[in-house]
Amino acid sequence: MSDVTTADPRPLVRVRDGAARVAGCRCRACGEPVAFVWPRCPVCRAETAAASFGPHGTVWSATVVRVPVPGRTAPYGLAYVDLDDGPRVLARVKGDADAPLPIGSRVTLLESAEERDVQVEVL
């Protein structure tokens, strides 16, 4: 997406304690995990504190995009992954996109994701 000059809006994946984790935040009041660093909780508006999530999670749903999308080469696999004790994140699925990842698959976050996508592979 070379034509986009705004800050990259995707969740940031950082290696901590030897594993890739999403650097986000958690609500100090209701405990809601968020994949982004936001000043307030989107559920209850309380203050948040920095938190990181992952590296493991479970596929909630998945698809393969087979139509042209600017800056991407179709087909590519996407999955909504519920990180363990963490938020649901949209992740790019590593590898060939022959078929969607089975729902319920256990996956792990990968570091230095392509194009800064949150990226996962099957455990």
Added chain:
Amino acid sequence: MDVAVHGVGTSHFGRQPDRDLVALAWDAVREAFADAAVSAVDAVWVGTVFGPPGVAQRVLRAMGITGIPVVTVENACASGTTAFAEAHEAVRTGRYGRVLALGLEQLSTAFDGAIHPEPTDPEGRAGLALPALYAMAAARYLHLGTATPEQLAAVSVKNHAHALHNDRAQYSGRYTVEEVLASRMIADPLTLLQCCPTSDGAAAAVLGPAARDARHVTVRGVAMRSGQPWDHRSPHVWGHDIVRDTAADALAAAGLAAATDVDVAEVHDAFTIGEIVTTEALGLVPAGEGGKAATEGVTALGGAHPVNPSGGLLSRGHPLGATGLAQLAEIVWQLRGEAGARQVDRARLGLVETMGGGVSGLDGNACVITVLEAP
């Protein structure tokens, strides 16, 4: 003050890159003004998503609508019905006497192909094209056994058949479930014939105080909500809960006990799974039976709860900002008994549901639901 729809109008729907938005909007406004037997309004609300800055005033000046308040609103695919909801409120509160709600969109010239995912949104930047968002819901339904691929396809078969009787529709046809499933895969499990097309069009409604008039369709209730967080805690697929909650508001405003009290509905079937989830969320059919309802003809013309007699977004087309008002025009025609070969017998109450999405982590940018009553 009770509010009525005095007149409606639409352009043709389809890829029309050789026409401009002035021409498309004029088709809709000319028809709506003639239908309402008026030549002027006191204010205009315009819904558009990808219309360029100033598009509302630019098209309206060409039809002599100048010097009055013009407000443009954007709520993704629900922009047209958001304009309608605001126009309704302006009349209801007495702020203006007669108001035009106009929706317009020209997607064929805005994009080379399908709508591009929004790069300033986290999931848009990650390549979540709109078919993929709905595909996630469809995959979930299939995984849980809440719907089958054949039931998904049945929605497309039904709505394409409905559109055979709508000469404003972009597409129509007699397809089989097998043909729908065999069409090109767009985002698994949604195939081409399960996805709305790229469309251009405009639609309009003139609103004013309800009076004794054989052509005035009364607005019984309008409700709009924007989404709450949709995340790992959400019990349902994306878009379900906002439709359910907005429906509760709209039905309460209309004084109805349940959506099953309406005789005909136009709902947001941008993708087949959308109609299945929406009919369940509205309460038109029991939870988990949206797919079964499509297969068994419950939601077909002649069924117990006809849904999308116009052909829906899948077949009539989906010019984003115009869609909500196109849905509204269909229900107005149905309630006036003017829907021709697609007329629902003795339709007295109708419902319009529009759903806009595209902001990740929220259960929709906006949902607008309106309940209308025959003259």
